[in-house]
Amino acid sequence: MTRFIHDQFAKDYLEELLSPLGEIQSPRRVAGEVRQIDVYFVPNPTETGDRSTLGLLGKLATTTALFEPFRNPVTVTEICDCLLKLLEVRGELQRETNRNSRNLSDAELPKLWIITPTASVKLLSGFGATLSNDWPNGVYLMQEYLRTGIIVIHQLPKTPETLWLRILGRGNVQKQAIDELEALPVDSALRTNALELFYQLQESLGFNQSLAVEDRELVMRLRPLFQERLAEVERLAEQRGEQRGEQRGKQEGKQFVVENLLRFRFGSLDEELSAIIEPLLALPPEEFTPLLVQMVQLSREELLARFREPNP
Template sequence: MTRFIHDQFSKDYLEELLKPFGIVQAPSRVAAEVKEIDVLFTPIPTQTTNLNTLGILGSMATTPAIFEPFRNPTSIEEIKDCLSKSLEVNKAIQREANRNKSKISDSEIPQQWILTLTASETIIAGFGGVLKSDWVEGVYFLPEYFRTAIVVIHQLPSIPETLWLRILGRGKVQQRAIDELTALPANHPFQRVTLELLYSLQQNLRINQNIETEDRELVMRLAPLYQEDRERARQEGLQQGLQQGVQQGLQQGEQQLIVRQLNRRLGNIDSSLIEQIQQLSIEQLESLGEALLDFATVADLELWLRQKQNTTNQ
């Protein structure tokens, strides 16, 4: 169960980091037997000027790309499956070009990045993976026509340029990356969204009864960060609302935090629902903050608000 939680986190994480720079499809279906690519990315040329903010991940996103993140070390069969899906994408692009009687350049064919925690020397050698002098250690490129690289996250050097990939690691690698993330300036363009995704991951893991030791340690590492962030949001709301009264300031901070969490969990929620949330008391907002951990759809939020409204009217 927790593997699927982490898989969803990886897809959401890559989508959030890359969507300012292009079109992200997560997942994306390919032809033949139904298969899904985890993340298919197409850069928008006018939006790529700040990609260097994402370090090595940004370098991967300068051209069309396929991202296949794995929570556990990838097997030989899983890598073969990735190659199969990549070839299907290439064939689909070629068929479209033939229909349009146009030529496609190599830069239009997506480069595939298989993100794995570890990989044995035997597996890397078996697929012909080699390091390149202009890339960091841990990124192994397969022979040219495969347009694929295997990225071994736990081999990446601990430098700022690899931070956004090491967030997808496990154990000490991920925890060190989280420490580096929290040390970034508060106005860093991707710090806030990454922390909120990690908080969502923490909450999903926390309600799961059978989690691994590493996941339990991750929950414990993120818990104080979440509480600090929650308190910071409340204090910001307090400061903004001093002229309108302490109570209203606390409510504003709580409302902002709850809306951010709901948007992250359910997608951007309707303005009418936000208006209902703004009518809740601090006690009700705190209750909603606990209840939203169990929400799977917007309908769950709507039902909770209706029940709360019925209770208030009684």
């Protein structure tokens, strides 16, 4: 199932965007039965970063919060599980303040944000979740003391303020968000970090041989972004080559591309991977460039096998 791949992407994505604004615990275990909070966020009061760059997500990150993103529409049971996590965290905080002989203030109580692509009217009304004038369409709040909101991604207005949450949507909603992400200035750190996570998502999905149509379409949408990144690495390599002399520079430039691509693809460049760089560079151009593009689809074992010397 690819749901777990998307779930991990959502957790990594939220952690990446929120970490400059405070402390992240992902996952965080809570008492009782073994339960894990997907992302537990505690804002840093001394952090001077501009939360407004994250729009609606930045607004959610002004208080301690549990973030529970769902790839599929959230169910009644899943919401109840999330509420249990919230109450267990509240219990932990209450016990800690009791040990320190002080009262737990409302400001210290965490909020729960459940992020789902869609939600039925019946589900929302069953939990008493309603729209508020203080929040955009798609943000439903439960009763005050529950400190819980349900964010229905596909109902959010298509504005820059909601972009960073719409990226966690599905189908056309996610595709449009990716288009908007791609259109951001290339020097945007948020754009770069989000795209890096999308590259990893494409890799993970690419290894699955039984993708649903929606996931296959997502892989196709992400492929040009990976090729764009590859082109950027090649451009940097060419610049490096020009600085070091034409012939020698070209070879060093190609090596620079290969080394960086291997590090990006497999996390590090160990002895086995380093050993295939020279034979890879020796490939003729008509084989070299296609292999670089295909590398995102190849496992480590498949890539090593292509350059492994046959047994005599």
